[in-house]
Amino acid sequence: MFSNNDKISPSQIANVLVLMMLGTGILTLPRTLTEAAATDWWIVLIIGGLGITLIAIAQAYIVKSFPGKSYMEIISATLSKPVAYIYIIFLVLFLIILNGFLVRILAEVVKMFLLLATPLEVIILSLLLVIVYLVRQGIEALGRLAELLLPIILVLSLVLVALTIGNSDYTNLLPVFQISFTDVVKALPVVLFSFLGFEFVLIFGTYVNKTNELTKYTGGAVLVILFLYIILNLATILTFGTVQITHLIWPTLSLFKTIEFPGLFIENVEALVMALWVIIVFMSIAPVLLAKVVLLTDLIKGKEFNYLALPLIPLIYFVSLVGDNLAEAYMLLDMFTLYAATIVAFIFPTLILIAMLVKKKLKREGSTSE
């Protein structure tokens, strides 16, 4: 009866958002952040994180103002219908490419640490098929899974981070306050892009049952990520220092390589870390696919969406194999996030917000003049 009514609670969407954001920034953030701001990384991270919180709350506010409306309907109502069609098509393409890159990076890491002889294609395909299985069940299954996995991930990662405290050097945090204002501004994009994923509140917001609590939970989700990023960056900097970090491709993974259990019953915790990492990335890829499916259904005004999930897989698969090597894949991803993600996460939602506020004002003026 009520088994699949496609409604999730605000806390469930917060869980989904936390996992999505975590998957994008967790691997490389310590390196890019240290490269950009050295020992004053925390200033940049906190400013950026709080900024993102405000932006996320503003986007949740958009959804709140149109309860039950899908993203396409919101755009139609604020920026006219043709814009909505064009933008949704652009967004679907964007999401396919984003999905491809995320899958690729996950597969590369898994191949390097776990499945050395398994072909990359097999890793990618088997992962995508599992994701389709989840996405066909819609937002509700995703929300429940996120709610289930997030506590496990949080507790395990905090325990792992705590294990690295033993060989940390607190002087690695010095000197502080050496950064100039322009450097902070220059370093901010690094932080902003590591929080990408919050903008999905616009797409999934339509499924939330208590929309009036949405702003609170969305802001909370970003703050949880900010907290996690601070802890993680702190641990990496304390262990490696600013010079070593810039030489590590994935500082977070290397951090866990420094853990050694004296008892030797489990010598390297890499297996544990990889399991955790696969879960995190799985949960950041699945919502992207779901978002695409939801948007496409809106576009063709379909009633059911689960048959759309599988046909998208070949597209994602081909995108994921675009870069010839890891270096190229990363370069393409960086360029892609710089241009496309800025539009999707920042510029377009701002346009919607402005249009919405202007229309509201016009309406109010209209009603007062009557």
Added chain:
Amino acid sequence: MNKKLFLLCILITSIAITGCWDSIEIDDRTFIMALGIDVYKPTEEEKNIEDEKKYLPQHTRPPVSLTYVASKPISAGGEVEIANITMSSVSHSSFTAKRQMISRSDNELFLGHLKAVVLGDELVKNPMLFRETMDRIEKDPLISRRISMAVADGTAKEALEIETELEKNIGKFISSLFIRQERSNRAPVADAGDILTTLHKNGNVLIPRLVYSDKEIKIGGAAVIKDYKMEGWIGEMESLAYMIITNNLMTTALNHNMDDLIIPYTLTEIKTNIEAEKEGDNIKVVLSVIGEGDIDGLYFNPEEDVLDPSFVKKVQDGICKDIQKLIIEAIKVFQKDYQIDIFQFGDYFRKYKPDVWRDIEKDWEEIFTELEVVVETDIFMRRVGLSR
């Protein structure tokens, strides 16, 4: 329904067969415990074999020889004995040697449980080979950053072929030597991760020295690496001073020579604080060493009274001077002989005095050699044993 079943089948098989490419049974793996890397030196005999000629230098740099030590339990009549198996391979790069090795072994060589890496001193004298080796250790996803590293005074191959009597498993033996070093501190103990981190800063680092004889291996002293190239050795006392200055010393036992008496004592705790100041053009570093310890012995029926505070004070002052001299001389060695800031005084400026550091960063190497270092020691002898 059928469609769902079909999809499920595909899913299950695709997940289930994913691991097949990588499945290796545990008894098909050989766990490498120690790795030795040397510069390959062909013997006269080998030089004459036509086949071996392809291993001789074709490039400007010599090939390397890798020694793998694996311990394999051999059950002989119910008793399990651990045998050390050493294998060597020659290659032009330490990266390819493992691949070549596989063709000679029935098992898969697995580096995930590596405990120690020993480098031959010849290799460390060649900057390019040394950098290649360090890069390999950092890049390999399986090798832990907590492995022990040492430079052999000789070749790593010889060092690793020694059958130590205390512990048959040589990899484990070397790494436990390191753990015990924390109690004697005659070598600058650091794991591979620490060495890599220090090396990234400016290419200078100390790597513990491994000395071997017929039946024994010991860790003492260190190889001095300057600009990725080994410049020489430092002895055990310089290593001790280095450990004191960098605040890594746990405990150590020393002798104090006082009026023809040899007084052994143990330092149980020692801390070094660095203060630096710049007055005009004069840069001064002040090291204040504070520690405590016990007097371990004097001689039977002594004329001196160990419970007499003035006597203890006298010993204490003597020890303070000893330690001060030890540190000053060690610093001199690095200032004058090697001219590298191994104590990371520069790092102190960078962290605590960033304004000063910006001015002196460029000429730091020169400034360091002329740096005025003041050492203040304050060591208390707390306990004196059971007799007087």
